[in-house]
Amino acid sequence: MKVSEIGERKLIEILLNLLSKDPEELFGYDDVSGRVLLGELIFSLKTDTFVASTDLLPGTPWKSVGRKIVVMNISDFAAKGITPLAGLISLCLKGDMELRDVKEIYKGINETAKEYKVPIWGGDTNECSDLVITGAFAGIGLKSKLVFRSGAKPGDLIYSTGEFGLTSAAFKILLGKREVEDKKLRKKILKSVYEPKAKLKEGLTLTDKRLVNASIDCSDGLAASLNELARQSRVNILVEKIPVAKEAKKYFETQNLDPEKEALYQGGEEYELILTIPPEKIEEAKSNIEKTGSKLFYIGKVKKGRGVYLIRNGEKEVIEDRGWQHFLKWKRKFNVPSKT
């Protein structure tokens, strides 16, 4: 049987079953791993990879590729309350790649690493028939301040650190060839994929003050991330509002597409955090997030039960667990049922 016949989630499940469990490991099936090192001090490890043949969006400047590698590796730390400590980069490339392009990637890596105050210590280089860049990052935290995907409690309110829809629009423009005439709008939309931001300060501030019960970064898409949060916390999520960026809304309306559905299912690679916060801590969370220069956007409520639902015009509909999986057809990239 070929890997493409089973899809990424099933593959991961099979491979994880082949690895002996470490009883010390804290996060289980997650994008970050970690354990207690000494007393309260936890140590965490994270790897994430960029592959040009599947991940390089048309028109991406090389410097943006470097930016993305850092952002995608530290975003998950932000969600957990883990401070990234350092990173290494493993670079695999073709011998005929232009040196100046490789240098641009590393300038992007370095600038972004400085922005988030995470030194890049080095790494390794390899010859390869694809361009593959892997980040290996380590972080530290305090055990009592860690936030898990499984921590959401009925009664919590759900917020995000930003709005959605811009990456969905960018994918439509770059991959779906649904162009937009408004140059300024186009630029703003593409910025979401060319200049992604990790909400590190936001995540660390809120977790440090113990204001969050559960959180997840949205890089797998909004619908998939909400479902993951609900599943891991064994709760029901009621989405009352999907904060869609106004430029995304404008774009989708001119395309006769439903902005909320597009934001839910057709996005991903957004590094916003979804946070569940007990009602009595909302005001403190809001005032703290403002100090970081950001804002919290209301999404909905955590209830007893299971599943994720959207309330729209008085109707309740299921938010399906769909997101991007590797190893299934490219054209299905943003529309793959996750339960394989």
Next chain:
Amino acid sequence: MKVSEIGERKLIEILLNLLSKDPEELFGYDDVSGRVLLGELIFSLKTDTFVASTDLLPGTPWKSVGRKIVVMNISDFAAKGITPLAGLISLCLKGDMELRDVKEIYKGINETAKEYKVPIWGGDTNECSDLVITGAFAGIGLKSKLVFRSGAKPGDLIYSTGEFGLTSAAFKILLGKREVEDKKLRKKILKSVYEPKAKLKEGLTLTDKRLVNASIDCSDGLAASLNELARQSRVNILVEKIPVAKEAKKYFETQNLDPEKEALYQGGEEYELILTIPPEKIEEAKSNIEKTGSKLFYIGKVKKGRGVYLIRNGEKEVIEDRGWQHFLKWKRKFNVPSKT
């Protein structure tokens, strides 16, 4: 300018210059990075990548690929006196790869990780036009017990944790098509590349007891590793004996090749440690290494001065700084001047 025009060492130099230095980082230009975390406790990070299109030797069982990924990632820790704590695996593969082959790789990873008591916590999976497997490993150590490549002192004696030449012979058989008729001999030789071993216990035992002044793992080849040790320590190395495995010797003699030269220049991917030990600590080092089930093999002496020399039949000749570099022609794999 293309990357292939400058070679790997020059590329690494250029890329490292683009990364801001972290004054906390302890190892500098090395295969392992690290910093003090708290008091004496140091924390270390390492990444190393296997790329099938350049690193997969003909006839390698998939399980061996898994083994190799773990060994190559923890071997450098062994040389430094750092205990590996955990690892992640980033897997990039083609959708048409057979699932059973991927499972074999992970069985190899898991078995080897258990052998060295390093849990593998997970990682990520990606679609790619090559098979690329990156290890991201973390380790811990005590600052006062770390051993650097730069620590060799005139008067030290140089030992290795094993013999050389078997991987050189294996490369000749598998890539140079210089076959050997003796089936048993062939099997023993190929075992060196199909079942590599990291000298973790050996390295950790000796460094824990502060018996070693400097060490390096030999994965880049014996000549290149000795030169790196001499350069970083700013000393002269006098090689009096090259411990060549008897099977390698037998093979090279039937091929009319010089076993010592082959072991020096045509090998690599040997994970033996080269250690420099003060004379007064040799007996203690030997008795400790025997407790791990291994042996120390005498190589030579550290002297004042620079460079690496071989004393043979009363003659002194330069041991050149040659080893494998990516991004230069494949046929030159084992014969590339390192000073680019």
